[in-house]
Amino acid sequence: MKNKKRYERPIIKQLNTGLMNKFGTRTEYMPVTHIDGVPVKKLIEDYGSPVFVLSERKIRENFKSAKRIFETRYPKVQFAWSYKTNYLNAVCNVYHQEGSWAEVVSIFEYKKAIQNGVSPNKILFNGPDKTNEDLILAIKNDSPIHIDHLDELYRLIELADEMHKKPRVAIRVNMDTGVYPMWDRFGFNYENGQAWDAINKIMASNKLNLIGLHCHIGTYMLAPYAYGVAANKMADLALGIKKRFNKSITYIDMGGGFASKNTLKGAAQIGADIVPEISQFAEAISTSLLNAGFETDDLPYLYLETGRALIDDAGFLLGSVISNKRLSDGRRAVIMDFGVNILFTSFWYNHKISPAQKFSHYTEDCVLYGPLCMNIDVVRENISLPPLQSGDRVVVHHVGAYNITQSMQFIALRPAVVMIDMEGTPHIIKSSETVDDVEKNERMPKHLESFKL
Amino acid sequence: MKIRNNVALSDSGFLFNPSSGDSYSLNETGLFIVHCLQNNKSEDEIIKEVTKEYMIEKGSFEKDFYDFKKLMESFNLID
Ligand SMILES: Cc1ncc(COP(=O)(O)O)c(C=O)c1O
Numbered sequence: 001m002k003n004k005k006r007y008e009r010p011i012i013k014q015l016n017t018g019l020m021n022k023f024g025t026r027t028e029y030m031p032v033t034h035i036d037g038v039p040v041k042k043l044i045e046d047y048g049s050p051v052f053v054l055s056e057r058k059i060r061e062n063f064k065s066a067k068r069i070f071e072t073r074y075p076k077v078q079f080a081w082s083y084k085t086n087y088l089n090a091v092c093n094v095y096h097q098e099g100s101w102a103e104v105v106s107i108f109e110y111k112k113a114i115q116n117g118v119s120p121n122k123i124l125f126n127g128p129d130k131t132n133e134d135l136i137l138a139i140k141n142d143s144p145i146h147i148d149h150l151d152e153l154y155r156l157i158e159l160a161d162e163m164h165k166k167p168r169v170a171i172r173v174n175m176d177t178g179v180y181p182m183w184d185r186f187g188f189n190y191e192n193g194q195a196w197d198a199i200n201k202i203m204a205s206n207k208l209n210l211i212g213l214h215c216h217i218g219t220y221m222l223a224p225y226a227y228g229v230a231a232n233k234m235a236d237l238a239l240g241i242k243k244r245f246n247k248s249i250t251y252i253d254m255g256g257g258f259a260s261k262n263t264l265k266g267a268a269q270i271g272a273d274i275v276p277e278i279s280q281f282a283e284a285i286s287t288s289l290l291n292a293g294f295e296t297d298d299l300p301y302l303y304l305e306t307g308r309a310l311i312d313d314a315g316f317l318l319g320s321v322i323s324n325k326r327l328s329d330g331r332r333a334v335i336m337d338f339g340v341n342i343l344f345t346s347f348w349y350n351h352k353i354s355p356a357q358k359f360s361h362y363t364e365d366c367v368l369y370g371p372l373c374m375n376i377d378v379v380r381e382n383i384s385l386p387p388l389q390s391g392d393r394v395v396v397h398h399v400g401a402y403n404i405t406q407s408m409q410f411i412a413l414r415p416a417v418v419m420i421d422m423e424g425t426p427h428i429i430k431s432s433e434t435v436d437d438v439e440k441n442e443r444m445p446k447h448l449e450s451f452k453l
Numbered sequence: 454m455k456i457r458n459n460v461a462l463s464d465s466g467f468l469f470n471p472s473s474g475d476s477y478s479l480n481e482t483g484l485f486i487v488h489c490l491q492n493n494k495s496e497d498e499i500i501k502e503v504t505k506e507y508m509i510e511k512g513s514f515e516k517d518f519y520d521f522k523k524l525m526e527s528f529n530l531i532d
Contacts (some may be wrong), residue, residue: 004506004507004508005481005506005507005508005509005510006483006507006508007482007507008480008481008485009482009512009520009521010479010480010483010485010486010515010517010518010521010523010530011479011480011482011483012468012477012478012479012483012487012521012523012530013477013478013479014475014476014477014528015475015477015478039476091488177495197509254458261519326520330527360480362478362480389513389517393467
């Protein structure tokens with residue numbers, strides 16, 4: 001019997017006269033059959049579909065590169081890994097091994113960092129919601145506490161008084177950097193004097209040790225100049241503190257926010273083409289700080305809480321096609337086994353998606369749906385893909401940031417997460433969820449235990 | 454199911470309909486089917502030919518074939 005050819009769903013596509021081309025419209029996509037040398041097919045066979053895959057190599061490369069970029073431009077740099085971006089312990093520990101501290105925004109994240117073994121004085125405690133209990137723990141541990149609002153400031157002064165300990169604090173500053181919307185709901189405003197007011201209160205109390213200034217001007221920022229403006233304003237505060245109180249602050253924390261190479265919905269160009277390089281952000285920040293007028297021996301440390309730009313492209317979601325159908329308006333719809341439940345960022349990104357097997361150069365415009373019984377479950381509203389059939393596999397790119405931490409156990413259980421190590425060996429770093437995992441915290445009142453149908 | 458007889462087809466899968474002036478592109482499987490249609494093959498014969506030539510089960514192909522037929526109809530390429 002002769003060998004049969006690989007089958008592809010028959011397609012006929014009307015050619016747009018303006019772009020007439022007898023070869024049809026060529027897809028820009030290439031099949032992605034391997035991740036760090038491991039076949040996609042094997043990853044799915046071994047760990048199920050869908051499955052998140054992280055590249056340890058890429059994480060380390062990204063980190064080393066960003067560190068080098070900043071350190072060649074500014075002499076005192078310290079990164080702190082933004083736990084919310086991806087707080088799987090294995091991921092955090094890669095960053096900690098690379099020398100990164102921890103940046104947390106809740107007591108939950110704070111405890112995770114402690115359990116990972118980060119020394120508490122290297123955990124930057126951000127966020128608007130710190131209870132007295134949380135603050136007491138952080139004060140005992142000597143963790144830098146980043147004050148978000150006046151209520152927190154007053155509570156800290158009281159606690160410091162009761163505990164006879166001088167907490168190490170920074171204030172979070174918000175400001176106009178020329179980028180809108182302005183993130184002014186967190187911290188104290190620079191322009192209207194709130195920041196100075198907070199600084200004066202801290203210094204007057206004599207109960208708190210003001211060691212730093214913190215800002216986080218936004219996320220997925222595309223404008224390096226905004227960081228230059230922000231760094232200027234932060235430096236101005238630091239120099240003002242020196243002048244007024246003869247106090248040198250230890251660090252200026254510029255937060256996170258550098259855009260990753262994803263494509264925002266509605267963007268005219270794809271992310272990879274318009275997103276600034278980290279070096280552009282580094283240049284803007286270091287130029288501002290170095291030219292601000294600090295004495296050479298009094299230059300503050302530059303802290304960075306970079307999240308998405310360090311991990312987005314190190315994360316992949318592998319999934320499979322469940323089915324495809326034609327919608328009433330004629331569009332082709334492909335139903336995948338992953339949806340917005342585990343790919344939260346598809347609400348704002350047009351994720352790049354590659355088939356994981358060979359295909360011809362024919363493509364179809366289609367809608368990509370997830371498996372949830374919900375109208376909102378749209379992974380891509382419009383994407384040009386080769387004809388996919390049930391069982392075909394795809395790779396979703398740039399999903400390392402904010403998907404695993406924001407994934408929802410809604411309708412379906414959450415999938416396993418695998419990390420491929422430097423030698424190309426995959427390791428499960430989070431098992432797929434089971435019904436027992438989900439029900440662990442449920443309790444059944446006695447009178448509801450049984451029923452007859 | 455019969456394809457309009459004035460439709461022009463190239464080996465690379467480029468299809469031109471002179472009555473409307475519209476042109477289309479076909480992938481390999483699509484081209485295979487259109488060839489069969491031009492040779493006056495019946496639907497059953499086409500299903501047999503395709504499943505003989507390609508790695509695909511009859512059941513799965515029928516679904517795709519039906520969809521393809523609907524598209525050809527909507528483009529006014531078959532009567
Ligand atoms: C205080 C703080 N630091 C750092 C980050 C990390 O931001 P990104 O992932 O955009 O770099 C965030 C995220 O919103 C944040 O709120």
